[in-house]
Amino acid sequence: MIYLDNAATSWPKPPEVVQSMTDFLRHAGGNPGRSGHRLSIEAARVMYDVRESIAELLGAPDPLRIVFTQNVTHAINTALLGILRPGDRVVTTSIEHNAVMRPLRALEKEGIRVTVVPCAPDGSLDPADMEAAVAAGARLVVINHASNVTGTLLPVPEVARIAHRAGALLLVDAAQTAGVVPIDVESSGIDLLAFTGHKGLYGPPGIGGLIIGDRVDVREMEPLLRGGTGSNSEREEQPGDLPDKFESGTPNGPGIAGLGAGIRFVLNQGLDAIRAHEVGLTRMLIEGLSEVPGVHTYGPSDPWRRTAVMSFTVRGRHVSEIGMRLEEEVGILCRVGLHCAPAMHRTLGTFPEGTVRLAPGIFTTAGDIEVALSGIKRVVRG
Amino acid sequence: MNSFGVVLLPTASAAMRAAKVLGSASVRCTLIPTPRELSKDCGLALRFDWAQAERVRALLLGAGVQNAELHCL
Numbered sequence: 001m002i003y004l005d006n007a008a009t010s011w012p013k014p015p016e017v018v019q020s021m022t023d024f025l026r027h028a029g030g031n032p033g034r035s036g037h038r039l040s041i042e043a044a045r046v047m048y049d050v051r052e053s054i055a056e057l058l059g060a061p062d063p064l065r066i067v068f069t070q071n072v073t074h075a076i077n078t079a080l081l082g083i084l085r086p087g088d089r090v091v092t093t094s095i096e097h098n099a100v101m102r103p104l105r106a107l108e109k110e111g112i113r114v115t116v117v118p119c120a121p122d123g124s125l126d127p128a129d130m131e132a133a134v135a136a137g138a139r140l141v142v143i144n145h146a147s148n149v150t151g152t153l154l155p156v157p158e159v160a161r162i163a164h165r166a167g168a169l170l171l172v173d174a175a176q177t178a179g180v181v182p183i184d185v186e187s188s189g190i191d192l193l194a195f196t197g198h199k200g201l202y203g204p205p206g207i208g209g210l211i212i213g214d215r216v217d218v219r220e221m222e223p224l225l226r227g228g229t230g231s232n233s234e235r236e237e238q239p240g241d242l243p244d245k246f247e248s249g250t251p252n253g254p255g256i257a258g259l260g261a262g263i264r265f266v267l268n269q270g271l272d273a274i275r276a277h278e279v280g281l282t283r284m285l286i287e288g289l290s291e292v293p294g295v296h297t298y299g300p301s302d303p304w305r306r307t308a309v310m311s312f313t314v315r316g317r318h319v320s321e322i323g324m325r326l327e328e329e330v331g332i333l334c335r336v337g338l339h340c341a342p343a344m345h346r347t348l349g350t351f352p353e354g355t356v357r358l359a360p361g362i363f364t365t366a367g368d369i370e371v372a373l374s375g376i377k378r379v380v381r382g
Numbered sequence: 383m384n385s386f387g388v389v390l391l392p393t394a395s396a397a398m399r400a401a402k403v404l405g406s407a408s409v410r411c412t413l414i415p416t417p418r419e420l421s422k423d424c425g426l427a428l429r430f431d432w433a434q435a436e437r438v439r440a441l442l443l444g445a446g447v448q449n450a451e452l453h454c455l
Binding site: 032033034035036037040041044045047048051062063064229230231232233234239241242243244 | 392393394395396397398399402413414415416421423425426446449
């Protein structure tokens with residue numbers, strides 16, 4: 001079996017991720033911040049240590065402004081629904097995932113104006129187009145750091161400067177890039193960074209987070225959920241302190257512990273080494289697929305301008321047939337279709353059929369890619 | 383029992399941060415349930431030797447730990 005679906009969720013997980021989750025349940029099983037006994041304190045300590053690890057990896061200046069969520073979708077919704085009000089304008093791009101587009105289309109019905117900046121057919125964004133779109137003013141700019149269909153990277157620092165010049169905040173969807181591409185929230189000018197734990201951070205599903213920069217006035221930001229936080233318990237109103245304002249209810253302790261172990265794995269491997277490994281595999285895919293007659297690939301030809309995500313189609317063949325045969329005949333696990341990103345597929349010209357997507361990860365070897373390429377050639381031939 | 387100091391903080395996360403700041407400066411402190419006479423909060427507080435109060439205050443301020451309240455019990 002060759003697992004090439006790391007853009008959906010990374011697999012396998014490092015053994016220390018599994019171990020840390022077991023350890024949490026065995027030795028730190030209290031409810032953090034609720035009680036004062038040793039198991040509760042240990043759970044709170046684990047959670048705080050993971051906040052510090054996130055801050056270290058992603059360049060966030062204040063661990064207390066990192067809010068744990070269920071996943072990146074929850075984090076994006078927390079930001080969008082917390083900040084935007086009727087009459088506001090939000091600017092986004094045509095490569096976004098439905099985690100952004102669906103809440104925005106719902107907000108549009110409540111009087112929030114949504115502008116979508118078109119990207120090029122390889123998914124790249126011309127900053128001049130973004131500048132023109134925000135010239136009329138905007139409350140928020142939302143961009144995908146990298147497309148989940150082609151891996152195309154958007155120029156975050158440049159968009160941040162453009163957004164700030166227009167008086168807008170910048171929200172970045174880092175679902176595909178946290179743990180894969182170097183990110184520095186503070187120096188890049190990112191105001192809100194939404195991430196998930198189960199992809200490039202090698203944690204389990206069910207945990208993600210939102211980093212809130214100091215340009216965001218959290219007093220004006222409404223939480224998605226309200227409830228018990230273990231703090232200010234004498235009051236029936238939601239506390240305003242971070243991270244508690246956005247973390248009502250018992251947190252996913254084992255998930256957070258697993259995320260922490262995943263981040264330590266990434267830090268130990270080294271982000272530059274991970275990136276170089278994945279760029280090498282992506283280059284193999286770009287070059288190898290270009291030699292297969294009838295195959296059309298999508299995204300930038302330079303592997304440094306994308307993450308390790310490769311979409312392709314085969315002339316005259318359905319992507320579902322290709323995906324099924326790749327699993328049955330070659331043992332490749334991948335994902336076909338629209339990848340929850342219809343906007344991106346319209347940009348690529350692959351809507352509504354979609355593409356076959358190959359997404360290697362840190363545990364994928366060059367030998368795996370060679371086997372995959374030769375298997376793809378066989379399947380495409382007949 | 384001798385008097386001791388308590389640091390009240392707005393969240394358990396802030397209490398953890400404060401404990402790390404004091405621990406790295408070799409100030410002995412213990413995480414305890416928030417004393418009921420100080421707050422109806424069900425969260426965590428830090429207990430320390432009140433003789434260290436000025437040092438604790440300076441360390442927390444220096445590390446940017448906000449809204450820390452020091453009490454003597």
